[in-house]
Amino acid sequence: MTMRGAKAALCFMAFLCSWTYGNGLLSPKGVNFEVQALMDIKESLVDPHGVLDNWDDDSVDPCSWTMVTCSPESLVIGLGTPSQSLSGTLSPSIGNLTNLQIVLLQNNNITGAIPRDIDSLSKLHTLDISTTSSLGEFPPLLAT
Structure with a gap:
């Protein structure tokens, strides 16, 4: 994976985590409330x-x-x-x-x-x- 691809993947993961936590369904440990x-x-x-x-x-x-x-x-x-x-x-x-x-x-x-x-x-x-x-x-x- 190129540096650009790794950066894009990391940005996507950060977005996904913030969206999921923002919805309040997952705890920081990934447990669905x-x-x-x-x-x-x-x-x-x-x-x-x-x-x-x-x-x-x-x-x-x-x-x-x-x-x-x-x-x-x-x-x-x-x-x-x-x-x-x-x-x-x-x-x-x-x-x-x-x-x-x-x-x-x-x-x-x-x-x-x-x-x-x-x-x-x-x-x-x-x-x-x-x-x-x-x-x-x-x-x-x-x-x-």
Whole structure:
């Protein structure tokens, strides 16, 4: 590679890194925050039928995972796991899915409190936890 080619490649890599960090999806260590949040959610749930088996913590793009909906910009906007016999608790990491608009958890056996972190989801317009086991009190903003 010529010096000019190496310089062009280095400039492209710098642009790509700054664009990716600017979008807020990757940490300085290259970890996708959405993948980490979804893996935390998966780890807090009991999944007897393996519906979340293709959620892979080595992935950089969760948009191909079952039960996950993404925007055209590849941002997680929906989490839909209705009627999957899931139990366990809902991880506070759900609050890290900052583009989340829809959460469908109805007809599961999830228990515990609804994480207060869900209040930080300014784009959330649908949260369906109907006929889900006891999730305790709603965080203050959701209760209004």
